Amino acid sequence: MAVAELEQLELNVQGMTCESCALHVEKALEKVEGVRGVRVPGWESGRAEVTAASNVTDEELASAVRDAGYRAQIERRKPLESRSAGNGRADGGYDLMVIGGGSAGFAAAIKGAELGFNVALVEAGTIGGTCVNVGCVPSKTLIRAMEQFHLAGEQRFRGVRTTAGHLMWPQVVDQKDKLVSEMRQSKYADVLAAYPEITYIKGRARLTGDNGVQINGESFTPNKIVIATGAHPWAPPIPGLRAAGYLTSTMVMELRELPDSLIVLGGNAVGLELAQTFARAGTYVTLVELLPRIAPFEDEDISAALTGYLEGEGMRVITGFETKKVEKRGERFYLTGSHAGEEVVLDAEQLLVATGRRPNTADMGLEEAGVRLERRGEVLVNDRLQTENPDVYAAGDVLGEDMFVYVAAYGGILAAENALVSAGRVYDTSTIPRVTFTDPQIASAGLTEDQAREEEYEVQVSTLPMAQVPRALAAHDTRGLIKLVVDGTTNRLLGAHILAPEAGEIIQTAVLAMRFGITVEQLRETMFPYLTNVEGIKLAALGLEKDVALLSCCAG
Structure with missing residues (x-):
């Protein structure tokens, strides 16, 4: 879709009383066909800012908000501020250049293509970035393999005799490498073929000022740039x-x-x-x-x-x-x-x-181009992922924090939308789920108990040993605990912290509760399937007011 076909609209929204309301309005408007971006700048504002195709009617938007339980009136709409070029620029150049071919870079490039713009994706190293090549995929493959090897030597059930046997480590490594190669091809290299709007450029990019970029001795002037160059392992300056x-x-x-x-x-x-x-x-x-x-x-x-x-x-x-x-x-x-x-x-x-890891920002000409870097080389951005150079955005590990592949993908999409269609989306990492794939796994989101007390919340805490979760008892594996940190004033979750086998499969329930303002009482009233570890979330919520040890199965 060309930029000329997009409009910016401002809606007056009535009935919002909390941040969850703002999220509900955003989601409702995003579902309208033709809407390209939505921003509700806080429920108190009573406003929603929408970027949409010009054929999206006022009634369609108002109806979507009405169906979500609120009222909206379109106060103004105007053509999207034009740029020097949009999709189909006369000089054959790029609307967006994404530097970095990992999760953030691919997400940004694909979003740009979906919006109808010409995109260049630049990668100096191996396509796919950290996660698929040297991070999540290979490490979790080895972790799961050794978990199976370890369990073979465990004797948790009477009458079941297994032994670990001989470990053939080179074969484990070979299988890991094969999976990495297959996923790099299927999830990255092959994906490019589906997007003719994306041109893949192999080479090292250097910014030359404003929106200028040099790659392999050739100069480019894309309208917008997204820096998504990831990070590398870092070692402290220890003598020797x-x-x-x-x-x-x-x-x-x-x-x-x-x-x-x-x-x-x-x-x-x-x-x-x-x-x-x-x-x-x-x-x-x-x-x-x-x-x-x-x-x-x-x-x-x-x-x-x-x-x-x-x-x-x-x-x-x-x-x-x-x-x-x-x-x-x-x-x-x-x-x-x-x-x-x-x-x-x-x-x-x-x-x-x-x-730890440090961002890949050295020798890229970033500071000369007006992109400010922090002490560890991380790119400084505002809450729209825009740098101090208004034509340059950044996403992913290059920001220096929350180095998770799913956060990188989220940031890449947001940066592309904000850069290309002025969507005004705010980068929100307040409810990021974190998983450490030890056994038992660590999974957490939100504030710890100490952090909540430091922020002077009226803190309530429920800590449930996994030995109180029927699924853990049936599996003869009661390692771990579930800890909920609750705001005693609002009765809403501030944080959830889990140590348990497959804790990463449990945490998302708590994440959704935090993001959408679900109260502890509502969690307690929700039916959770019996003999699942996620039932521990409900039991921990019950533990705020009852002794769970004195309850029968499924009794709340």
């Missing part, structure tokens, strides 16, 4: 570390021979997942974390419980460890550090550094 060498999360998953011992430096999500994976494969793993606890950004109860489970599997966990230097002597790595006021020396055959 660079000289000694070390494994990154990418490199460790490429090992075709299991090390006898492994030190993992970093006790957050990536370090935890890979540490347990290799421990279950038979490697003696020492997990080292600088902060006082592993999973340091999760609820403290979650961190404490997970520590016990990992140690129970034979891992050594050391927190509050400050690494002073790293050496390699012969075929072994030696870490010297301080712990509890004493000098400690750790040694292992291999060293994995999993201390």
